[in-house]
Amino acid sequence: MKKSKRAEVNFLPDHPEGQTDESLENERVAIAEETRKKRIDATLIPRKMEASFSLRRKEVVEVEPLVEEIRERWSALFYEEEICREFFRITNINLLSTFIGSLDKYTAPLLKLYRRCREAFGQEVKILLENLDEQETDAEDHYTKDVQIGILSVMKDNVAAATSLPKVTNIAIILKEAVVLRDIVDLPTAFAYLFGLLYAINMEYPQELKYTFEAIQKIFRDLGGSCSARVQSLKIKLC
Known part of the structure; x- marks a missing residue:
């Protein structure tokens, strides 16, 4: 029997009585x-x-x-x-409201933490903090290639001014190199749907992002018991 790994309450339920x-x-x-x-x-x-x-x-x-x-x-x-x-x-947890509520609670502490430790995080995070919305535009199929799990933001070309923020024309979810959901209202909602899909199809967290998804699961959604040392450290810093 396969068992729950991510605090699923109804991981593998029996059929209802009388059903086959x-x-x-x-x-x-x-x-x-x-x-x-x-x-x-x-x-x-x-x-x-x-x-x-x-x-x-x-x-x-x-x-x-x-x-x-x-x-x-x-x-x-x-x-x-x-x-x-x-x-x-x-x-038994609401997908959207719990995540958006946690974003409201933890976004400010996270940004303070990143800015305080920006040198330790490296150049990549420094650029991200300079413009959180800055992204490149390109053909959709270019970004789905070899992507196992991801969120795709499609930007409008020819932004008038260099200082203007790019306009998002579409947000989509990629699983196994295929766009499985598109026209999502914003990035937080897209991430919530992505997280929900990982549960719905019982897909493993990507190894290179395991701590990111563990933090979302155990801090932002309060699903599961003890955290890894790395995630527990972040949880303490956010309190």
Whole structure:
């Protein structure tokens, strides 16, 4: 039996009484058929996604399909509303409100910490602090290549003045070199959806960003028990 690694309350639930893989597969098929319609029933998909939750988790956790396979079978899972609902089913925590609330609480202490230690963080963070919104523009496919997990900000070209901030025209989430969600309202919301998707499809944190995601999980979302020494140190500094 695979066990929860990130404080998931409903990591691998049993099927509801009287339901089987076959009966819940019928629910999945109904969802797939509905998503292909021009006018989607706004109440049917949430209801059937709730009913088929145990089958979906069984597939995601035990079979470990590729992201593209999950998108093929459970396309509704990549709707913004369903990312939020799935995260709540798994953790019993609201995806957006808890993250935005934590951003409000920790942004100022984080910036103070970075500015105080900017020399230790190196040139990359110094540039980031000089202009937090500065990003380059380029073709979307250029940035999705070899990207396993990421957030893509598409900027408007030909900014009038050199001192002007670039205008964001699109924000998207990349998983396994594919854009799985686009037209997101802002970067904090995009990161919240990305975090929710990692839970929804049971995807591991990228090794090079494991402390970043551990901090988001255990400080910003209060999910899980003890922290690593590095994350615990940051938590103390933010208090």
